[in-house]
Structures are given as C-alpha cells and as structure tokens.
Amino acid sequence: MSLQERREFWQEQFLKCIKCYGCRNICPECFCASCTLEDPLWVERGELAPPFPMFHLIRAMHMSSRCVACRQCELTCPAHIPLTVLYDLIRQDMETLLGYVPGVDIDAAPPISLTLSDAPLRMESD
C-alpha cells in the first residue's frame, strides 16, 4: 500500500468516528486523570467526525507503549474502526526503533514515559 493509499484508508476509517470516547473508556491501559482527547487545545470541540487525524493519532501515540492488543477498543467501537491495526503498527515501530514491547517484561520501563535524562515523568496525581 502506498503512503497515499494508507492515508486515504485511515481518513475513511476516522470519518466514521462518532466520538463516543468508547475506545478510551474501555481501555484497561488508559488511566490518566485528565485526557488530552478532552482538551480543546488538541481536539476541537463540537466537531463530528473529529478533525483528521488528531483525535485518533493522539490516542495511537499515547497507546504506543501501552497497548497489549487486547482489542477491547476495536470491539466496542460502534463505527467498527480497526483500531488494533493502527496501534499494532505503532507498536511495531516501537519495537523496531526502541526495542520495547508492552506487556512482556514487567521491569522494562516504557520509553515514552521517560524523559531524555532517563528520569521517570511525574504522574499528574503525584
């Protein structure tokens, strides 16, 4: 698939989104106290489908070091967007580029939650 074809494929998929937040709500790996997807700075309010591609790519990015491909998001999606495919593609990049596979080694720290100086990021609730 060419880049252009991929872009069109995902554009078509994301256009079906009814922004129910089901993918985030059902996710066993989503636990932040506040969510970027509800921040008007990143995701415009009152837009349906959510403007391409911010909503879905922000979530995909946030899932890159968390998603264990349990498929709950995909199964609950009323629009049948193949979310696991998207997250798995990013998971593969994570593995190739940073050598990290979520859910395999309990002691391995996810690269995305580390700062450049290797100090863990503080959680919002801390």
Next chain:
Amino acid sequence: MEYRNVLTTCVYCGSGCGLNIQVLDGEIVGILPDKEHPISRGSLCIKGWNAASFVTHPDRLKAPLIRRGDGFQEATWDEALTLVAEKLAAIRDQSGPDSIAFLASAKCTNEENYLLQKLARAVVKTNNIDHCARL
C-alpha cells in the same frame, strides 16, 4: 469494599442499548457496555457512556413541582397527579378530547408507552398520541 455491575438499559433513546452501571460501595463509578446485548453488542454512543451522570446530579428534580404564581412549589405525587387529572378532564369537557395530545417517551419501556396510549385513547378518547422523537 463492595463492587457490582448493574445490568440495565440506556434511557436516552429508543434504541435501548444494554449497559452495566459500575457500582462501588453504593456509588456509581462508571459504565461498561453489555457485550451480549442483542442490539448494541458491546458498543455505546457518548450518551450511553454517560447515561448515569444525571442520577446524582444536583439539578435533578426529586419531587413534582406545581407552578403557583411566579414560581414552582414542591408537591406530593398525589397532589400533582390530582391537579393534572382535574385540569385534563376540565379541558376535555370544555374543548373536546381532540384538544389534548399525548407525547410518549423513549425513556420509558414499551409497556409504559402502551399504558400512555391506553390513557389517551380509552380514557381521554383521542388518537393524538406521538413520541418524543417528533417533538
């Protein structure tokens, strides 16, 4: 700590999606879609995902209100229903049954909506009955 999933039906529209209300020590803490529900099959829209937010909302009316003068006054169900019945009977006697229309609700069950049309047709004797989606 006591946790329960309470299986129920979404009250927001006539689709009737199935959902579980997550209850922790008597407090609602979240919603989970019902994967085995024949209609919604584990999916919900944004209203369904928030279908329990009104339960403990401070603006929720907990008693019937009757308009008296410029404001509303809390009343008992007996008072409110008696007033409504009296007014409806008076309007029907004065202007005829077809001066009254009934609007049923998607938030009610089929059985409750059946009873409403029965009230419209058999008691008030009008066929003016419709549902809230055409309000």
